[in-house]
Amino acid sequence: MTDSRAYHHGDLRRALLAAALEAIEEVGPAALSLRDLARRAGVSHAAPAHHFGDKAGLLTALAAQGFDLLARTLTEADDDLLEAGVAYVDFAVTRRAYFEVMFRPELHRADDAELVAARGRAGAALRSGVAALPTGGAPADTDRDALAAWSIAHGFATLWLAGALPDRVGDNPREAARAVLSRLAT
Amino acid sequence: MTDSRAYHHGDLRRALLAAALEAIEEVGPAALSLRDLARRAGVSHAAPAHHFGDKAGLLTALAAQGFDLLARTLTEADDDLLEAGVAYVDFAVTRRAYFEVMFRPELHRADDAELVAARGRAGAALRSGVAALPTGGAPADTDRDALAAWSIAHGFATLWLAGALPDRVGDNPREAARAVLSRLAT
DNA sequence: GGGCAATCTTGCCACTGACAAGTTTCACGA
DNA sequence: TCGTGAAACTTGTCAGTGGCAAGATTGCCC
CATH class of the missing domain: 1.10.357.10 (Tetracycline Repressor, domain 2)
Known part of the structure; x- marks a missing residue:
């Protein structure tokens, strides 16, 4: 629940969740792509794994x-x-x-x-x-x-x-x- | 409703639908893989496309x-x-x-x-x-x-x-x- | 029996999730 | 102040997938 932009690329965990909500509205939860989320957040394709496994x-x-x-x-x-x-x-x-x-x-x-x-x-x-x-x-x-x-x-x-x-x-x-x-x- | 094994590999369309039912019971409809169905039916990975697009x-x-x-x-x-x-x-x-x-x-x-x-x-x-x-x-x-x-x-x-x-x-x-x-x- | 269309195969490409190993950045204590 | 260790992120790779294109095979019908 930290609201400060921190670390290398900002509040990535939060940014990814927000991007996920957007993406799911667009294509549904099954077609959700972690790599697409990473792109939306401006990080590498493996970054999400670090926060969510x-x-x-x-x-x-x-x-x-x-x-x-x-x-x-x-x-x-x-x-x-x-x-x-x-x-x-x-x-x-x-x-x-x-x-x-x-x-x-x-x-x-x-x-x-x-x-x-x-x-x-x-x-x-x-x-x-x-x-x-x-x-x-x-x-x-x-x-x-x-x-x-x-x-x-x-x-x-x-x-x-x-x-x-x-x-x-x-x-x-x-x-x-x-x-x-x-x-x-x- | 033909029940005879016909054509090259049998009644493929029907076999694929039956395999799909099985596979969906096992892994859900989202995780369904056409290539897996093809394997179950014993045909090549591109065969399903011919029947269903x-x-x-x-x-x-x-x-x-x-x-x-x-x-x-x-x-x-x-x-x-x-x-x-x-x-x-x-x-x-x-x-x-x-x-x-x-x-x-x-x-x-x-x-x-x-x-x-x-x-x-x-x-x-x-x-x-x-x-x-x-x-x-x-x-x-x-x-x-x-x-x-x-x-x-x-x-x-x-x-x-x-x-x-x-x-x-x-x-x-x-x-x-x-x-x-x-x-x-x- | 010969042509033809339906059926199926092989080969390919872009994309994906997951993993491994390396790199950058920060926090914290001596 | 500094350096050390951990957290955050990157790069590279692999197997698996859907879809397309082009070719091979088979059975049907005239």
Whole structure:
């Protein structure tokens, strides 16, 4: 978290992560090239390896950042499950590069300590939003409800990103998500 | 649908698609190598190009096959939306290679005629299942309901495949899906 | 039986990720 | 102040990949 330009070529680690976000938005996470990132940052092709080990290492760092951001996003809307769901979809669409790396275990190291911690924070934010839901007297099955809420938000976001949804859904993800998610929130 | 070994090396096109399914199960669609498929089929590295043009061409054919299979699967359970949802999740888990290619537009050519047709059939099967749902007197918003049903099933399937679900969900996807999907089917 | 088109092979090029070994730059203590 | 060791980065190399071009083989059809 140092913000000073240091060492030979500046804050390379940070520069590479930023370049990775850009590149992923352009070509997707699978087509990401470490050598391209090095070129964007103005360093040699082997420089990234020094900071991240390999490609999976870089994407693991990115995924951890992403879960951290998502956790913060969800916490802000925590008292309103519908809005939390909308925020989830909005996160997926506006921070697409993060989202795609986060949910592709073959791209990163899922057992990385920092990643696990960040993912845990995001999961906790999600579950606390569901637990705060009024149950209307009926006994709540928080596990099941959380899973259902997560599934519908995640599914809508994924389908949106995949371009799989029909045109009639429109081009405003927040609005479309709110309509669909409200079907669950009774 | 010819089943006879024909031509120089047999039914290469079919053999390559089968090899691709295997390989994707093993290493994922992104790490798929055409040269590896050629090796598995016992042909030279350039043989696949003749049948599919390039990698995207092969995956497009695979995606079309997948949508066709999915359409048939959904049609079989068409009178029961919950069972159709369970079948959707089951398809994703048991025919994972198809599913992953189908919903990754960067891997295939989304405007391929055969793909578009097959995807249309799957979409129609989904919507007809929702339209057949009893509305309980209230005016149905089929579009929204179909989207919600699709989203929750797709989201659960995607999270399952990503290994993102907590352990307590268990290891039986059909059972777990039924519990979660029933939350929507009121 | 002869031509022809579909099928497949060989050879090549640019690109990639990973590794090894060398070089530059900085930090820190004697 | 200096020099020594570590961190940061470079250069060079290798095997593997996708895609293209050009050639060889095979089966089909008139």
